[in-house]
Amino acid sequence: MTRRSGSADLPLHGGRVPAWLGQRMSRLGAVIVQAIVLEYGRDELLRRLAHPFWFQSFGAVMGMDWHSSGITTSVLGALKRGLTPLSDELGLHVCGGRGKHSRATPGELVTVGERVGLDGAALARASRLVAKVDSAAVQDGFDLYLHGFIVADDGRWVVVQQGMNGERRQARRYHWLSEGLESFVDAPHAAIEGQGQGIIVNLADCRASVSRGRQLDMLGDLGPDGISRELARIENGKVPAQAEAQPLLPHLIMPGHHDVRPEDVVARRLHGALAAAADRGPKDFAELLLVPGIGARSVRALAMVAEVVHGAPCRFSDPGRFSLAHGGKDRHPFPVPTRVYDRTIEVMKSAVRKAKLGNEEELGAIRRLDEQARRLERAATSCPSVGAVIAEERARSHEYGGRSVFGWEPPLDTSGETAQNGS
Incomplete structure (x- = not known):
């Protein structure tokens, strides 16, 4: 993965994650992390957490609102709850969070170090320093309110923090990765997530090194009062202020x-998952996993989870696709199918548990499911459209234990509508 891996706009959303979903997110997030560490190691997990597209897809596959800023808070919260009991085993520690939890991060890190x-x-x-750079050195109009610090036993770490711009109703997420980090003030970010919104002041850019040095010189030559006078001249138009736009x-x-x-x-990527589910779900995949009741719907969810575990960075350009695994708490794209969700957790936990004991057959089956989906996506034909997949899921939501913040999903009535639409 590249150190600077992209950017995105995130609309601000309020509300809370209901307990029934938060508990499932903690369990699924923890078992996905375990699978990645078993397959690729801790360093690779940290690289993925530092990749904004993967991070958004990770949250979407766990049933959180697929496009919103709330993914950042909910994913970090789920990982903190789910990984804390496993910290000794995995050698990973999740610190920080939102608001007061953000301010407690340094103390938590001292405790972890001891x-x-x-x-x-x-x-x-x-x-x-990370918080200071993104709040002071990068002046882009977003005020930090969340700071998550994930550190491994060998001292490597990743930081995910987020700022908000209340006027624009937008959030920006910043990702830091300690791997290869040589300076906190020369282009240190693994990624900054957020659409460019005009000229910003980014003193952490390597091209700003002369500016940083000149600022220190000005402070020594002019003093604070002199700097204030120069600033007033610029603001009054007596000195033209020039700035170079940041490259997008x-x-x-x-x-x-x-x-x-x-x-x-x-x-085409969705079609690969659908084709793999139809091809392998009713037959050898269920027999290999030895879990009764694994049908095409469960395998479709597992195929998307498998891609989160095994997929290359380029495959996470459409996080909305991963919401088709377990829906969303606000019924978008459809209510969370709790029975399917619980089956996904069951299968993944079984595979990870056996892999720890040296039996990698089930974990290997999940890897092969991902490989099968990628092969089939190039040749899949006659697959339903995105709209048709969502419509079918909504029609059968009651069968899958569909649930949202509006409650349990009732059966369709004779008119084809549910008693509550939540739209």
Whole structure:
């Protein structure tokens, strides 16, 4: 993965994650992390967390609102709850969070350092510097309100933090990765997520090194009063202020609409998952996993989870597709199918548990499911459209234990509508 991996706009959303979903997100998030560590190691997990497109897809496959800023808070919260009991086993520690939990991060890092033999004070300093760079050195109009710091026993870490612009009703997420980090002030970000919104002040850009040095010189030559006078001259138009626009990285624009539309999904990738589910679900995949009741719907969800575990970075350009695994809490694209969700957790936990004991057959089957989906997506034909998949899911939501913040999904009435539409 590249160190600077892209950007995106995230619409601000309020509300809370209901307990029934938050508990499932913690369990699924933890078992996906375990699978990635078993297959690829801790360093690869940290690289993925530092990739904004993967991070958004990770949240979407766990049933969170697929396009919103709330994914950041809910994913970090789910990982903190789910991985804390596994911290000794995995050598991973999730610190920080939103609001007061963000401010507690340095103290948590000192505690982690004392427990595992790391320099907790140095980690705490890194946490403060990361927050300071994104709140002061990068002046882009977004005020930080969330800071998550994930550190491994070997001292490597990733930071995910988020700022909000209340006037625009938008959020921007910043990703940091310690791997290869040589300076906190020379282009340190693994990624900054957020659409360009005009000229910003980014003193952490490597091209700003002369500016940083000149600022120190000005402070020594002019003093604070002299700098204030120069600033007043610029603001009054006596000295033309010139700024160079920041170059735009490839960025993912998360739309404001709640519903998942065909343009939000790369159809051929969805068709691969559908074809793999139809081809393998009723036959050898269920027999291999030895889990009764694994049908095409469960395998479709598993295929998308498998892609989150095994997929290359380029495959996460359409996070909306991953919401088709387990829906969303606000009924977009459809209510969370709790029975399917629980089956996904069951299968993944079984595969991870057996892999830890040396039996990698089930974990290997999930890897092969992902490989099968990629092969089939190139040749899949006669697959339903995105709209048809969503319509069928809504029609059968009651059978799958569909649930949202509006409650349990009732059966369709004779007119084809549910008693509550939540739209």
